Amino acid sequence: MKLSIGAMVEPGSTRTNKTGSWRTFKPIIDVEACIGCGTCSMFCPEGTIYKVADKYTIDYDYCKGCGICAHECPVKAIEMVMEEE
Amino acid sequence: MQEELFAPGHRGCAGCGAAIAARLILKGSGKDVIIVSPTGCLEVISSPYPESAWKVPWIHSLFENAAAVASGVEVALKSLGRKDEAKVIVIGGDGATIDIGIGALSGMLERGHDITYICYDNEAYMNTGIQRSSSTPYGASTTTSPAGKVSFGENRPKKNLPAIAAAHGIPYVATASIAYPKDVIKKVKKAISIEGPKYLQIHAPCCTGWGFDGSKTIEIGRLAVETALFPIYESTEGKVTSVKKVKRKPVEEYLKAQRRFSHLFKIEGGEEELKKIQDIADSNAKQFGLDQ
Numbered sequence: 001m002k003l004s005i006g007a008m009v010e011p012g013s014t015r016t017n018k019t020g021s022w023r024t025f026k027p028i029i030d031v032e033a034c035i036g037c038g039t040c041s042m043f044c045p046e047g048t049i050y051k052v053a054d055k056y057t058i059d060y061d062y063c064k065g066c067g068i069c070a071h072e073c074p075v076k077a078i079e080m081v082m083e084e085e
Numbered sequence: 086m087q088e089e090l091f092a093p094g095h096r097g098c099a100g101c102g103a104a105i106a107a108r109l110i111l112k113g114s115g116k117d118v119i120i121v122s123p124t125g126c127l128e129v130i131s132s133p134y135p136e137s138a139w140k141v142p143w144i145h146s147l148f149e150n151a152a153a154v155a156s157g158v159e160v161a162l163k164s165l166g167r168k169d170e171a172k173v174i175v176i177g178g179d180g181a182t183i184d185i186g187i188g189a190l191s192g193m194l195e196r197g198h199d200i201t202y203i204c205y206d207n208e209a210y211m212n213t214g215i216q217r218s219s220s221t222p223y224g225a226s227t228t229t230s231p232a233g234k235v236s237f238g239e240n241r242p243k244k245n246l247p248a249i250a251a252a253h254g255i256p257y258v259a260t261a262s263i264a265y266p267k268d269v270i271k272k273v274k275k276a277i278s279i280e281g282p283k284y285l286q287i288h289a290p291c292c293t294g295w296g297f298d299g300s301k302t303i304e305i306g307r308l309a310v311e312t313a314l315f316p317i318y319e320s321t322e323g324k325v326t327s328v329k330k331v332k333r334k335p336v337e338e339y340l341k342a343q344r345r346f347s348h349l350f351k352i353e354g355g356e357e358e359l360k361k362i363q364d365i366a367d368s369n370a371k372q373f374g375l376d377q
Binding site: 001004007009010011012013014015016017018019022023042043044045046047048059061062064065066067068070071072080 | 105132300
């Protein structure tokens with residue numbers, strides 16, 4: 001591996017590491033039930049739940065499946081389901 | 086939508102409280118900052134070479150000298166006449182802040198640098214294998230304060246660093262918890278808007294080290310505040326100016342949800358220890374007037 005001067009690296013370059021492969025349970029947002037409050041997005045340790053229009057969507061490339069979003073959702077609109085092969 | 090300044094793909098455990106703290110701090114600070122991080126979980130998970138989760142200028146220091154490195158950065162900005170371009174923030178864990186870096190931190194506070202020092206407090210050395218720190222609370226079992234036949238776990242109270250920081254007479258000291266994100270963001274914004282040295286301590290539960298399911302990081306954080314074991318307040322020049330009042334819950338509700346305190350509910354004499362922990366909570370509630 002070649003070191004750059006000052007060992008500097010590109011900002012935000014951990015994105016090359018797709019942590020979605022860590023996941024055992026997958027959060028699924030029920031868009032009908034979602035009230036768009038943003039609690040899930042605020043608490044996500046990966047910062048990988050985004051607002052699209054008035055609802056929220058999860059980027060499964062990085063979601064580790066911790067389940068904080070489902071646990072904290074005030075209207076229980078997120079369900080954790082077992083990942084399939 | 087506000088740009089996410091802490092990128093995904095970092096190596097934090099699923100449910101990591103420190104990663105949530107980092108995201109909230111950056112939401113409050115915005116992009117015009119220079120972050121200094123000493124060694125610790127956050128540094129390890131966010132900077133596996135040749136990658137970085139940070140989308141703002143970030144520098145890693147040694148365990149003990151983050152406050153000194155930040156002081157140098159601040160003075161350099163000043164002497165280059167570029168002080169308006171960025172705020173200097175330190176984000177360090179409790180080991181780096183409350184144990185190892187306390188000397189450098191005290192120097193930074195005493196010299197009056199315009200720096201916001203933020204400690205994310207997960208109450209032990211997590212990335213090296215859950216060894217106790219001086220911020221580990223009374224009764225917690227860690228790998229270096231293990232509960233067993235002759236021990237109830239950590240036998241010393243949690244060091245009160247916010248009080249030590251406040252004793253420097255600095256303009257702003259505050260505590261917060263990741264369970265109350267808007268409060269964290271507000272306090273970071275406030276801290277960086279004040280000239281001079283500021284100290285913030287953010288309670289950040291650790292699912293791996295404390296022993297609870299990763300989905301409960303926020304719930305556990307909330308319980309620490311609601312039981313008065315982690316009081317949330319602000320202080321200016323040594324005087325408390327605001328506190329977060331709570332409808333108090335018994336400490337057992339917080340303790341029984343974590344593996345590090347589970348021995349207190351099993352071994353003989355545990356009840357007495359629980360009473361001592363309740364006394365700590367009662368004393369916090371009385372000192373800060375936390376009861377609603």
